[in-house]
Amino acid sequence: IPNGVDVGFFSPDHRDLARNEIVFSGTLSASMNEDAAIYLVQEVFPELHQADPSLRFLLAGRSPTLRLTQVCPPFVRIVADLPDIRVAMQRCLVFVAPVTQGTGIKNSVLQAMARGCAVCVTPQVAAPIGISDSVNGAVARRGIEFVNTLRALCRDRSAIDKMGRRARIHVETLLSWSAISKQYINALHVVSRS
Numbered sequence: 001i002p003n004g005v006d007v008g009f010f011s012p013d014h015r016d017l018a019r020n021e022i023v024f025s026g027t028l029s030a031s032m033n034e035d036a037a038i039y040l041v042q043e044v045f046p047e048l049h050q051a052d053p054s055l056r057f058l059l060a061g062r063s064p065t066l067r068l069t070q071v072c073p074p075f076v077r078i079v080a081d082l083p084d085i086r087v088a089m090q091r092c093l094v095f096v097a098p099v100t101q102g103t104g105i106k107n108s109v110l111q112a113m114a115r116g117c118a119v120c121v122t123p124q125v126a127a128p129i130g131i132s133d134s135v136n137g138a139v140a141r142r143g144i145e146f147v148n149t150l151r152a153l154c155r156d157r158s159a160i161d162k163m164g165r166r167a168r169i170h171v172e173t174l175l176s177w178s179a180i181s182k183q184y185i186n187a188l189h190v191v192s193r194s
Contacts, residue, residue: 012116
């Protein structure tokens with residue numbers, strides 16, 4: 001039974017804010033997240049910044065490492081230890097998770113999807129959540145494929161909006177606490193009958 005997300009708490013913002021940020025969040029001291037963040041600031045964000053200087057880039061999460069802060073260019077903002085991670089997603093155009101290490105469901109991606117954000121993730125992140133490329137998210141391998149996929153997505157606001165809506169429906173239907181609790185109850189009924 002997979003992990004779930006509180007779709008009431010992580011609901012879409014209905015405020016009319018300009019959405020121009022590419023966001024990554026997680027515990028930034030965790031090796032898999034530090035690796036993903038450094039990949040973003042060294043290989044992805046500079047390419048996107050050059051192509052579209054109006055884009056903003058945000059890394060949000062607990063305990064950013066010294067190494068990460070030292071390699072971070074001036075056009076990337078790091079926000080540490082936010083009391084409410086939803087604030088980091090208020091202006092989210094696309095939520096990214098180029099994580100290649102570790103297994104299982106990434107809670108930060110669930111939270112972004114529940115907020116109605118379009119996501120661009122690696123296959124390792126997509127598979128446990130059920131993200132289908134170009135349907136409820138964008139899926140790309142790290143390297144030029146990730147850069148090109150994210151660049152194309154940022155140019156297509158209509159696709160971003162559709163993916164965000166489909167992402168929200170996906171987590172509401174399959175990965176909300178309500179849906180997950182039903183799976184536990186069903187499993188308990190099966191066990192009690194045997």
